[in-house]
Amino acid sequence: MKLIRATQDDEPLLTEFFEQSILPGQIELRLKRPQGFFKQYEMQSKDFVTYMLLDKKDEICALATIVFRQGWIHGEPQTIGYATDLRVSPTRSAVLHWSQHFLPALEQERAIHNCKYVFSVVARGQRQAFNAFIRPRSPKRQMPRYYSFRSFQAIMLHGLYPLASPPLKTIETRKAREMDREALCDYIFRKKQIKPYYFANSPEMVSQQIDAWPNLKLEDFWVAFDYQSNVVGCLAPWHSKETQQWVPAAFHRKGKSLQESLQLASYLRLAHRFGQLHQPLDFFFLTHLFADNPDIFYSLLWHAFKETTINQFLTYTHFEKDLMTTPPRGFIHSGAGANLYSILSPNEPPPELLRPTFHRTQPDFELAFI
Numbered sequence: 001m002k003l004i005r006a007t008q009d010d011e012p013l014l015t016e017f018f019e020q021s022i023l024p025g026q027i028e029l030r031l032k033r034p035q036g037f038f039k040q041y042e043m044q045s046k047d048f049v050t051y052m053l054l055d056k057k058d059e060i061c062a063l064a065t066i067v068f069r070q071g072w073i074h075g076e077p078q079t080i081g082y083a084t085d086l087r088v089s090p091t092r093s094a095v096l097h098w099s100q101h102f103l104p105a106l107e108q109e110r111a112i113h114n115c116k117y118v119f120s121v122v123a124r125g126q127r128q129a130f131n132a133f134i135r136p137r138s139p140k141r142q143m144p145r146y147y148s149f150r151s152f153q154a155i156m157l158h159g160l161y162p163l164a165s166p167p168l169k170t171i172e173t174r175k176a177r178e179m180d181r182e183a184l185c186d187y188i189f190r191k192k193q194i195k196p197y198y199f200a201n202s203p204e205m206v207s208q209q210i211d212a213w214p215n216l217k218l219e220d221f222w223v224a225f226d227y228q229s230n231v232v233g234c235l236a237p238w239h240s241k242e243t244q245q246w247v248p249a250a251f252h253r254k255g256k257s258l259q260e261s262l263q264l265a266s267y268l269r270l271a272h273r274f275g276q277l278h279q280p281l282d283f284f285f286l287t288h289l290f291a292d293n294p295d296i297f298y299s300l301l302w303h304a305f306k307e308t309t310i311n312q313f314l315t316y317t318h319f320e321k322d323l324m325t326t327p328p329r330g331f332i333h334s335g336a337g338a339n340l341y342s343i344l345s346p347n348e349p350p351p352e353l354l355r356p357t358f359h360r361t362q363p364d365f366e367l368a369f370i
Contacts, residue, residue, distance in 0.1 A: 025125030159271030164330030167299035233291035
């Protein structure tokens with residue numbers, strides 16, 4: 001087997017292999033890329049590399065992509081990598097060869113890009129990936145080391161309880177207007193600056209990133225204002241259907257129970273339906289999600305949910321011990337656990353950024369990019 005860098009010419013084969021792969025869990029998922037394999041990365045950065053492992057017949061049996069972005073850590077510029085879309089055929093040969101080949105490629109790319117930090121997400125339901133790459137049985141195998149940085153849940157909002165309180169009237173929450181751009185971008189930038197790492201170094205850069213995000217407009221933002229008309233919270237619902245679709249391939253016990261419960265609740269107008277087998281899920285990522293307190297957070301979620309239809313739900317990231325983003329009690333919700341890992345070389349000590357601190361702020365992380 002051989003590991004090679006993919007090119008644009010390989011896109012049809014990459015798309016075919018990727019879309020055939022299944023993400024395991026109580027709800028098994030296939031991901032589809034309507035605009036091609038690379039579009040998901042192009043919306044984040046122009047600098048990315050995909051590696052694919054080929055067998056003797058030159059057929060793909062594994063792949064992964066590393067996206068490199070300009071970031072900032074403690075105000076200092078750093079290239080930050082994100083390893084994503086690891087797909088390995090469920091054969092012992094593919095797993096072993098991928099383990100042998102990927103570490104040298106990863107270290108080479110880190111050196112080329114002068115990249116000290118590479119992060120990756122592994123869902124807790126991906127037992128094969130967890131056992132093969134994060135907790136391998138053989139200590140003799142030279143493999144990348146996965147260092148757990150943060151645990152989180154992808155929270156899905158399915159409905160509002162009948163007695164759920166409306167938002168406080170002292171919080172004005174409305175759609176953004178062009179006249180709000182400067183104040184909104186300044187608010188987002190200030191919120192990003194307190195994070196352990198972030199991807200915008202000025203309000204102007206925040207504005208540019210919003211304009212460059214496919215199918216996202218400033219007018220899509222929900223913005224919360226205090227009594228002095230200061231921005232105190234925001235979010236932007238975004239649908240990924242044109243770049244990446246999430247399609248249920250199978251519902252297992254808990255997944256089937258969730259689907260059936262929501263179907264029943266939808267008849268009672270308590271919740272929205274979840275979706276059907278082999279049909280793309282209809283949902284919005286809550287991007288650019290910031291709030292000054294839980295009441296503001298609730299108001300933003302409440303207004304965003306009121307805009308959805310009976311077949312839609314909302315999803316956002318809730319990092320462990322982050323009280324601000326705890327799902328409000330008024331919402332019917334579910335969650336899927338995952339970990340954000342930093343990928344290190346086998347003998348590399350964890351950098352200062354990864355060491356536990358008393359004040360655990362959350363990283364600049366968008367669930368829509370995984």
